[in-house]
Amino acid sequence: MDTSLINVPFLIDTFFVALSGVPVALLVTVVSLLIAVPIGFFLALTRINQIPVINTIAKIYVSFVRGTPIIIQIFVLYSFIPLMLNGIFKKYNIEYSVYDINPLWYAFIIFAFNTAAVLVEVFRSALSTVDKGQLEAAQSVGLTNAQAYRRIIIPQALVTALPNLCTATVNLIKATSLGYAISLYEITLKAKVAANVGYNYVEAYIDIFIVYLILCIVVEQLFKWWEKRLSRYKYANA
Amino acid sequence: MLEITNVHKSFGKNEILKGVDLTIEKGDVVVILGPSGSGKTTLLRCINFLERADQGTANFGDLKVDLKGASKKEVLDVRKKTAFVFQNYNLFNNKTALENVAEGLIIGRKMPKEEAYKISREALDKVGLSDKYDFYPVQLSGGQQQRVGIARAVALNPDIILFDEPTSALDPELVGEVLETMKEIAREGTTMLVVTHEMGFAKDVAKRVIFMDGGVVVEEGTPHDIFVTPKEERTKRFLRRVLPGQYDYEI
Ligand SMILES: Nc1ncnc2c1ncn2[C@@H]1O[C@H](COP(=O)(O)OP(=O)(O)OP(=O)(O)O)[C@@H](O)[C@H]1O
Ligand SMILES: [Mg+2]
Numbered sequence: 295m296d297t298s299l300i301n302v303p304f305l306i307d308t309f310f311v312a313l314s315g316v317p318v319a320l321l322v323t324v325v326s327l328l329i330a331v332p333i334g335f336f337l338a339l340t341r342i343n344q345i346p347v348i349n350t351i352a353k354i355y356v357s358f359v360r361g362t363p364i365i366i367q368i369f370v371l372y373s374f375i376p377l378m379l380n381g382i383f384k385k386y387n388i389e390y391s392v393y394d395i396n397p398l399w400y401a402f403i404i405f406a407f408n409t410a411a412v413l414v415e416v417f418r419s420a421l422s423t424v425d426k427g428q429l430e431a432a433q434s435v436g437l438t439n440a441q442a443y444r445r446i447i448i449p450q451a452l453v454t455a456l457p458n459l460c461t462a463t464v465n466l467i468k469a470t471s472l473g474y475a476i477s478l479y480e481i482t483l484k485a486k487v488a489a490n491v492g493y494n495y496v497e498a499y500i501d502i503f504i505v506y507l508i509l510c511i512v513v514e515q516l517f518k519w520w521e522k523r524l525s526r527y528k529y530a531n532a
Numbered sequence: 533m534l535e536i537t538n539v540h541k542s543f544g545k546n547e548i549l550k551g552v553d554l555t556i557e558k559g560d561v562v563v564i565l566g567p568s569g570s571g572k573t574t575l576l577r578c579i580n581f582l583e584r585a586d587q588g589t590a591n592f593g594d595l596k597v598d599l600k601g602a603s604k605k606e607v608l609d610v611r612k613k614t615a616f617v618f619q620n621y622n623l624f625n626n627k628t629a630l631e632n633v634a635e636g637l638i639i640g641r642k643m644p645k646e647e648a649y650k651i652s653r654e655a656l657d658k659v660g661l662s663d664k665y666d667f668y669p670v671q672l673s674g675g676q677q678q679r680v681g682i683a684r685a686v687a688l689n690p691d692i693i694l695f696d697e698p699t700s701a702l703d704p705e706l707v708g709e710v711l712e713t714m715k716e717i718a719r720e721g722t723t724m725l726v727v728t729h730e731m732g733f734a735k736d737v738a739k740r741v742i743f744m745d746g747g748v749v750v751e752e753g754t755p756h757d758i759f760v761t762p763k764e765e766r767t768k769r770f771l772r773r774v775l776p777g778q779y780d781y782e783i
Contacts, residue, residue: 427622430582434616435688436608436640445639449626527626527668 305497311488312501315481316509319470322401322480326466329406334413341418352414359411364469371404372476397478404476405466412462420455421447453525460517464510471506481505533558534579534692534723539588539599541574548574549585550747554725556692561724563734565758566744567770572727573619575744576694579725580616581607592691612641615685617695621677623669623684629656630665633684641688655687656680659713675706679713686717693717695726731775735759743767 337352339345359367376392383390424447432442452459474483482502489498534556541549548571556562564572577583578599579590585599592613597606615636623632633652637643643651656665659679669677678698685693698714699707711733718724718737728734734741734755741758743751743766751757751764759775762768 425622427618427620428624431616431618431622431624432635433582434580434611434614434618435636435684436611437636438608441639445635446624446626527628528670530668530671 300497300500301492301494304492304494305500308485308488308494308498309501309504312481312485312498312505315479315484316505318398318478318480319467319473319509322398322405322470322473322478323463323466325402326405326409327463329402330410330413333406333410335417337410337414338417338421341414342421356411356414359408364408365472365475367408368404368472368475371407372400375400375403397473397476400476401470401473401478405469408469409462409466412465413459416455416458416462417451420451420458423454424450449524453521453528456517456521456524460514460521463517464513467509467513468506471502533591533593534725535591536575536579537589537591539575539578540586541571541578541583541588542586548747549578549588552588552744552747552749554742554749556723556725557739558691558723559721560739561718561722561726561737562740562742563738564725564727564742564744565729565731565734565770565774566727567773570744571747572744573696576616576696576725576727579610580614580694581610582616612688613691615688615690615693617678617681617685617693617698619697619701621669621674621681621701623677623680625669628666628668629661629672629680629683632669632680633687636684636688651687652683655683658686658716659683660709673706674702675709678702678710682710682713682717686722692723692725695724695728697727697729699728699730729774731759743770745770 337348337355340348341352376395379392379395382388383392428446428450429439429442432446433439437445470478470480471482473480474486477483485498485502486495489495534554536552536554539549539552540547552571552575554562554575564575566572574583578585578588581599581602588599590597590599590610592610595606595609595613597610602610623629624635627635630649630652633655634645634648637648637651638645641648653662653665656662659682661676661679661683664672664676664680667676669680672680678701682693682698695714699710702710707730711730714724714726714733715737726733726738738755740752741755742749743758743762743764745766751762751767758767759771762771
């Protein structure tokens with residue numbers, strides 16, 4: 295009988311199984327961010343400019359997402375969306391079973407929904423650090439508001455936002471591990487399924503742990519490098 | 533030429549501008565004096581649409597706009613004819629001195645980059661910053677930053693440059709270099725509307741001086757009219773306060 299505490303060959307094999315879930319985790323992260331960034335930015339603008347109604351909706355949305363565990367958000371959306379779609383499909387006589395929808399689509403929506411709320415506050419605080427005079431100077435030399443934001447304000451706000459954006463991205467990557475709850479074959483679920491066969495859970499969890507750790511460290515380093523590049527103007531020495 | 537008529541502006545219940553009229557001929561330097569809170573900044577901001585007036589018109593000769601109801605296009609047109617030098621410089625922090633000057637030309641005026649950079653270098657040379665093209669604002673002193681601000685305005689070759697207390701955020705020892713730069717561009721025939729507390733500049737450089745108080749133009753005339761033979765009591769009182777010793781005190 296094998297008395298060693300952990301099954302090393304299994305540990306190694308399963309590491310690669312877990313690793314094979316990285317593309318899905320990254321895909322969910324990237325797509326969710328691509329959806330969440332513009333929504334978060336737009337809502338941040340409505341918050342800053344105190345646009346009536348949308349401003350209030352944004353506020354409620356943010357506190358709703360902040361005040362509930364993400365796993366509950368997943369359960370709520372995962373059961374609510376099919377219900378809603380079923381109704382729509384029935385109404386328009388669309389022959390498609392909502393239960394055939396790839397869980398990836400749910401993951402995109404759920405994580406974008408969650409991340410956008412985080413980003414509203416990230417962008418709002420970053421934009422508010424840029425002096426109003428920057429916009430006025432841009433306007434005075436003939437830039438439109440859109441040009442002023444694109445060329446002057448966003449580049450400066452981004453430098454402030456990057457550390458928080460990095461945290462949000464890393465949190466999102468980690469949160470994709472909850473994808474197992476909607477049968478999303480990402481890192482966690484793949485390794486767990488492999489472990490089910492011989493009950494090698496400890497090995498699987500160690501693998502999962504290491505894969506997320508590597509992933510998050512790499513992402514953090516990328517953000518650090520990006521921040522350094524973007525903030526050159528702040529620390530340039532004469 | 534710029535003719536401003538009947539500018540009104542309130543913030544909430546506070547009426548800050550109560551019908552201001554102003555005419556500036558091409559090539560003139562006009563200085564606006566007045567106590568704090570008299571509406572000088574607000575007037576300049578209304579001309580450049582950084583603030584929407586409640587009433588009033590601006591006539592640039594070939595362009596006449598309603599300061600209240602101007603369309604987006606008209607606002608952009610007015611901004612092509614005007615440039616603004618800010619009290620706090622407001623240089624674009626993420627751009628070098630050269631990029632700061634070129635931004636309005638390349639993006640606002642859609643000028644080819646080559647040409648824009650050529651004009652921008654000339655403008656920076658003019659304000660004595662030939663060796664600072666690639667410096668970011670954080671690397672420049674206040675005086676240097678304000679001179680970049682002036683170069684940014686000059687490069688646009690506007691009909692008129694609006695200056696809002698360009699030296700009042702500066703350390704005293706840096707005021708001189710900025711005033712010198714302003715005198716230099718005045719000598720070149722730039723039309724300038726300058727809000728300042730620098731009485732020396734007003735006396736030496738201004739063609740006309742306008743004294744504002746309480747949201748109206750109280751008195752205007754040549755520097756001699758205002759500084760030597762002021763007619764209005766409010767003007768005299770203001771001058772006594774800002775130039776003590778040169779006017780007799782009344783008990
Ligand atoms: N955005 C604003 N909202 C509310 N009140 C304002 C605003 N801008 C200016 N004011 C008020 O308008 C009045 C005139 O301000 P303004 O800045 O035009 O005066 P000023 O003549 O430039 O004074 P200073 O010499 O101190 O610069 C002040 O009482 C100021 O508090
Ligand atoms: Mg002022």
